[in-house]
Amino acid sequence: MEVLCPAKINLFLHVTGRRPDGYHDLFSLMAPVSLCDRLTLRFGVPETGLTCDHPLVPENETNLAWRAADLFFTALGQYAPVHIGIDKQIPVAAGLGGGSSNAASVLMALNRHYGHPFSREHLMRMGLSLGADVPFFIFGKPAIATGIGEKLVPYENVIHYHVLLIAFEFSVSTAGVYKNLNLGLTNCKKIIKSFSLKKQGFDVAHYLCNDLETVTASDYPDIILAKKSLVDHGAKGALMSGSGPTVFGLFSDAETAEKTGRSLSQNGKWAVYLANLIG
Numbered sequence: 633m634e635v636l637c638p639a640k641i642n643l644f645l646h647v648t649g650r651r652p653d654g655y656h657d658l659f660s661l662m663a664p665v666s667l668c669d670r671l672t673l674r675f676g677v678p679e680t681g682l683t684c685d686h687p688l689v690p691e692n693e694t695n696l697a698w699r700a701a702d703l704f705f706t707a708l709g710q711y712a713p714v715h716i717g718i719d720k721q722i723p724v725a726a727g728l729g730g731g732s733s734n735a736a737s738v739l740m741a742l743n744r745h746y747g748h749p750f751s752r753e754h755l756m757r758m759g760l761s762l763g764a765d766v767p768f769f770i771f772g773k774p775a776i777a778t779g780i781g782e783k784l785v786p787y788e789n790v791i792h793y794h795v796l797l798i799a800f801e802f803s804v805s806t807a808g809v810y811k812n813l814n815l816g817l818t819n820c821k822k823i824i825k826s827f828s829l830k831k832q833g834f835d836v837a838h839y840l841c842n843d844l845e846t847v848t849a850s851d852y853p854d855i856i857l858a859k860k861s862l863v864d865h866g867a868k869g870a871l872m873s874g875s876g877p878t879v880f881g882l883f884s885d886a887e888t889a890e891k892t893g894r895s896l897s898q899n900g901k902w903a904v905y906l907a908n909l910i911g
């Protein structure tokens with residue numbers, strides 16, 4: 633069985649508070665994008681295994697995709713070995729949710745293979761025990777996420793932009809970024825104050841804001857440089873996604889996005905991906 637696992641971007645991410653367990657409450661607009669990993673699930677194999685040719689991705693039972701399979705079979709009450717092959721296209725530890733998306737896809741693929749024993753809501757609850765972003769990928773469409781990211785309300789306004797992603801050679805730890813966040817210094821509240829789910833003709837480019845950006849950008853000035861380059865080339869807005877470091881720019885037309893991508897990849901340091909928002 634072959635499945636595509638999309639990446640996500642956070643069009644805004646406001647951290648509203650810190651919980652006693654160290655997690656953070658969010659108010660975030662999340663959207664899946666067309667940059668995808670490809671998973672191949674093989675059934676009827678002698679033992680469970682996983683292969684992935686990316687150096688930062690573990691090929692053992694700690695992999696989120698393997699953990700998702702374990703969780704599914706435990707909930708099902710029967711175990712069958714499965715081999716998971718991951719063709720990694722989504723930059724790793726980059727703020728694009730690749731591991732969470734792989735885990736969500738495994739849960740959904742196994743659920744389909746075994747005749748839908750669990751509802752989508754049940755799978756989302758299962759996914760939450762693997763990571764705060766996993767329920768979003770099971771939800772599968774643009775959404776406003778609150779709680780630690782698991783409370784999802786569909787965002788139904790059309791987002792008509794082409795997305796240019798700029799990924800870097802460095803990766804960051806999500807836990808480290810949240811830990812270094814000074815809640816007294818966040819600034820998204822002001823920007824997204826006027827956001828309303830009901831507003832028509834809403835232009836997300838006016839609301840791009842990420843409370844985690846200053847934390848990651850203080851270590852990696854390339855983030856600010858990439859954002860400026862995107863806007864200088866005609867992006868309607870640019871932002872770091874999630875805990876970073878990947879930056880995205882929103883473009884009204886594909887030609888300008890493509891041309892910008894060609895120009896910004898010339899420094900040999902930045903990897904550039906042109907994508908569409910899904911849903």
Ligand SMILES: C[C@@](CO)(OP(=O)(O)O)[C@H](O)COP(=O)(O)OP(=O)(O)OC[C@H]1O[C@@H](n2ccc(N)nc2=O)[C@H](O)[C@@H]1O
Nearest residue numbers: 654655656727728729763764765780806807810874875876
């Ligand atoms: C920042 C975001 C924005 O979408 O995405 P990424 O940058 O990871 O893609 C998410 O909040 C990341 O979600 P995810 O990566 O699934 O988080 P988890 O594995 O559950 O948690 C990793 C660590 O991040 C911190 N964490 C995560 C989510 C949250 N709402 N508050 C937190 O404080 C916790 O310290 C936790 O130990």
Ligand SMILES: Nc1ncnc2c1ncn2[C@@H]1O[C@H](COP(=O)(O)OP(=O)(O)O)[C@@H](O)[C@H]1O
Nearest residue numbers: 688695696724725726727728729730731732734
């Ligand atoms: N299937 C997977 N794909 C990517 N990373 C994985 C996977 N399983 C475990 N990981 C680990 O999870 C961490 C976060 O990876 P990823 O989900 O790509 O980033 P992010 O949290 O920034 O969205 C990495 O350090 C990686 O080693």
